[in-house]
Amino acid sequence: MTLDWCPGMREACSHWRDAPMLQQNLEALEQMLDQDNDACIDCAKTMVEVVCRVIVESFHTPLAPLKPVQETPSLSDWLSAAVRALRLGDIRDEKFKKLVSRHHKLAGALNDLRNQAGPASHGKDPYLERLAIHHRRSAVLAADAIVAFLHKAYLDAQLIPTSSREPWERFASYNALIDAHVGLAIETDEDGAPSLRFLLPGGDVLPLTIEVSRLLYQLDREAYVEALNAARTVSTTRVVGAEPDGNDMELAG
CATH class of the missing domain: 1.20.120 (Four Helix Bundle (Hemerythrin (Met), subunit A))
Known part of the structure; x- marks a missing residue:
């Protein structure tokens, strides 16, 4: 067998x-x-x-x-x-x-x-x-x-998004409903921290505070690397420990 x-x-x-x-x-x-x-x-x-x-x-x-x-x-x-x-x-x-x-x-x-x-x-x-x-x-x-x-x-079966192991694509009908009725805006607080604000139907707002780097890293690694290389070109001050092992070369996509 x-x-x-x-x-x-x-x-x-x-x-x-x-x-x-x-x-x-x-x-x-x-x-x-x-x-x-x-x-x-x-x-x-x-x-x-x-x-x-x-x-x-x-x-x-x-x-x-x-x-x-x-x-x-x-x-x-x-x-x-x-x-x-x-x-x-x-x-x-x-x-x-x-x-x-x-x-x-x-x-x-x-x-x-x-x-x-x-x-x-x-x-x-x-x-x-x-x-x-x-x-x-x-x-x-x-x-x-x-x-x-x-x-x-x-x-x-109809799955529960909060506990499902399935990828985003598995919830196509839910995704379409959210995309059609929920807006997205970005705000920055006094400390410069960005916050995503999901504009729910009826005027309610669902805030989500997250670092730009974390968002890029979790959603699109190639975009993360591209953003990192772009940020390096405008940086004039080297932050201690920002680049492990002293590696100054651009990361490959």
Whole structure:
């Protein structure tokens, strides 16, 4: 078996590139599959759990907590939390509810399979060698089905900007609404510190004080370097420590 058997996992890991545990587990799974190692059963189970964690953290807030409260949450606990986060239980269609229920049972079976056949099984006797490859295949395919199901539901869900891991582009409709109705102005206080003032509909103002350098650094590194080089040309006084290691050369874009 290879990762070609896991299109759902590969797609989810590609989407959540900034989730280190997910990427590390995908690498571990690939290695175990290449070696025909039973540890791929543990990797498959962990992949489902980590995907559930990523989803839950994307929707969890102090006012609407979603994380499991158990001291050591099980795979089922995390899956239940992910289902709540995605509001899959709110869908009234009975066939869809049965589908969600089947995925719960699939996750439970995967966990049982891991406990009985995985290398980290809790002291239980291993399965017969001639059945090992079938157990590995069952675990990986089951995990991939669950991950694909959850990832698709996540992409269809309405995310919360305050806690989402998604990039700005993911909120296209929200962005368009803000851009159409919110203005922007700049003010400078008595100390010369600039302040962005977002002009909200109705006359309210949302102030945001931030250094120009910080804003450029966070939004556009090339613009930051260009501004730095332009500032150097008009600077007549060298500030001690402004240029580490005495480097006077212009930075490359």
